[in-house]
Amino acid sequence: MKEILEGSHAVAEAVRLCRPQVVSAYPITPQTHIVEALASMVADCKLDAEYICVESEFSALSACIGASTAGSRTYSATTSQGLALMYEVCFNAAGMRLPIVMTIANRAMSAPLSIWNDQQDSISLRDSGWIQLYAEDNQEALDLHLLAYRVCEDHDILLPAFVCFDGFILSHTYEPVDMPTQEEVDAYLPAFNPYQRLDAKDPISFGMYATPDYYMEFRYENQRAMLRAKEAIVRYGTLFKEQFGRDYSGLIEGYELEDAEIALVAMGSICGTVKDAIDEMRKDGIKVGLLKIRCFRPFPDEEIAAALAHVKTVAILDKNVSLGSKGAVGLEIKDALYGSSIAVYDYILGLGGRDIRKKDIRAITKLAEQGSGDMFYGLREELL
Structure with a gap:
C-alpha cells in the first residue's frame, strides 16, 4: 500500500512491522520522531513491546544488550553525539555477537555544535563490528530495516547493524513509500530465534574477560562473520526482491x-x-x-x-x-x-x-x- 510519510515515521512503521520485543532509546535531534512514534505505538497497543525510557544513549544500548542476551529482538535509534556516547557499548554489542538493529539519523559531530547532516557519526564507528547500511531515500530506509534484521539474526552472522539515513534530508522529509503488510513482513522475517540466551536452568555468561591467549581469536571470528555477511546480504536481498519487488541483491x-x-x-x-x-x-x-x-x-x-x-x-x-x-x-x-x-x-x-x-x-x-x-x-x- 502506498503511503506518504515523513522519513522518521516510515522507519518507525518498518520497525513496528519487524516486531521488536524491546525498544530502548533516548531522544536526540534529528532521530526523535522515530522513537516518539514507536512510544505512541506501544502506548496505543499497536506494537507489543517493552519500551524502556532511559537517561542516556549509553543506557539505551546497554538495555538493548541486556534484552538481547535474554532472547528478545531489540531495537534502538540515535545520532551524532548520542552515538558517540554509545561508543563503548557498540563494541560490546558486536563482540558479544548480538543481532541488535539501530537506526542512525546521520548528523555532524561537534565541536562546533551542528544538528545538520553529514555522515561523520556512523563512519567514526566503522571499526566497531557493526554492519553499516546506507539509504538513498525513505523507501530504502524502510526496506533496509527488514533486511538488517534478517541478516543480523542469521546464526552464521549474529552481528548488530546500523541502518543509516541522512538526518533532516530524509528523516524530516515526506515521500511516498510502499508499505508492506504485517503478513508480508512475517513471511520474510521469521520470529526471533536466539542462538543462545541467558537461562537460569542452563547458565552461561556473555562478554567475559579474555586474556591475550584468547582475545585475538574473538576478533578474528568477528571478522569472519562480517565477511560472511556479504553473502547473506545478497541472499536475503534477493529474497526481498522476490517477495516485495524491490532489488537489494547487491551491496x-x-x-x-x-x-x-x-x-x-x-x-x-x-x-x-x-x-x-x-x-x-x-x-x-x-x-x-x-x-x-x-x-x-x-x-x-x-x-x-x-x-x-x-x-x-x-x-x-x-x-x-x-x-x-x-x-x-x-x-x-x-x-x-x-x-x-x-x-x-x-x-x-x-x-x-x-x-x-x-x-x-x-x-x-x-x-x-x-x-x-x-x-x-x-x-x-x-x-x-
Whole structure:
C-alpha cells in the first residue's frame, strides 16, 4: 500500500512491522520522531513491546544488550553525539555477537555544535563490528530495516547493524513509500530465534574477560562473520526482491555506469542529486555514471573493483573526513582499486549540512576530469 510519510515515521512503521520485543532509546535531534512514534505505538497497543525510557544513549544500548542476551529482538535509534556516547557499548554489542538493529539519523559531530547532516557519526564507528547500511531515500530506509534484521539474526552472522539515513534530508522529509503488510513482513522475517540466551536452568555468561591467549581469536571470528555477511546480504536481498519487488541483491548499485568513463562514488541521499546531475551531463555528452554504496560494512571491495574496472576516472563524494588523511570512503576505494590505472580522487563536501547541488556535482566531475582532486570542495575562502 502506498503511503506518504515523513522519513522518521516510515522507519518507525518498518520497525513496528519487524516486531521488536524491546525498544530502548533516548531522544536526540534529528532521530526523535522515530522513537516518539514507536512510544505512541506501544502506548496505543499497536506494537507489543517493552519500551524502556532511559537517561542516556549509553543506557539505551546497554538495555538493548541486556534484552538481547535474554532472547528478545531489540531495537534502538540515535545520532551524532548520542552515538558517540554509545561508543563503548557498540563494541560490546558486536563482540558479544548480538543481532541488535539501530537506526542512525546521520548528523555532524561537534565541536562546533551542528544538528545538520553529514555522515561523520556512523563512519567514526566503522571499526566497531557493526554492519553499516546506507539509504538513498525513505523507501530504502524502510526496506533496509527488514533486511538488517534478517541478516543480523542469521546464526552464521549474529552481528548488530546500523541502518543509516541522512538526518533532516530524509528523516524530516515526506515521500511516498510502499508499505508492506504485517503478513508480508512475517513471511520474510521469521520470529526471533536466539542462538543462545541467558537461562537460569542452563547458565552461561556473555562478554567475559579474555586474556591475550584468547582475545585475538574473538576478533578474528568477528571478522569472519562480517565477511560472511556479504553473502547473506545478497541472499536475503534477493529474497526481498522476490517477495516485495524491490532489488537489494547487491551491496552496491550502478546508475548509467555501463559505458561511463567517469564514475562518481557516493552513499546516502546525495545519490539522488547525483543521478539528476548525471542525467543533465549525459545530455551534454559527458559519459559519467554513479556507483552507489549501499553497504559500507562489510566493505564491498571486490564488487567495487569489478564495477569500476572499465572507467578512466573515479571521483568520490565523501560526507565525512578522517582527519589527517582523506575521507573514509576515499580511503577504502583507493585500497580496492590499488594497482589499477584508474585515476581516483577524493572530495570532502557537505560537512555540517552544507548544501550539495547539481552544479556542485557537475563542477566536481570537471575537476576529476582535469585531474584535480583530493580536496575539501566548496570551502568559503573568506572564512579561512
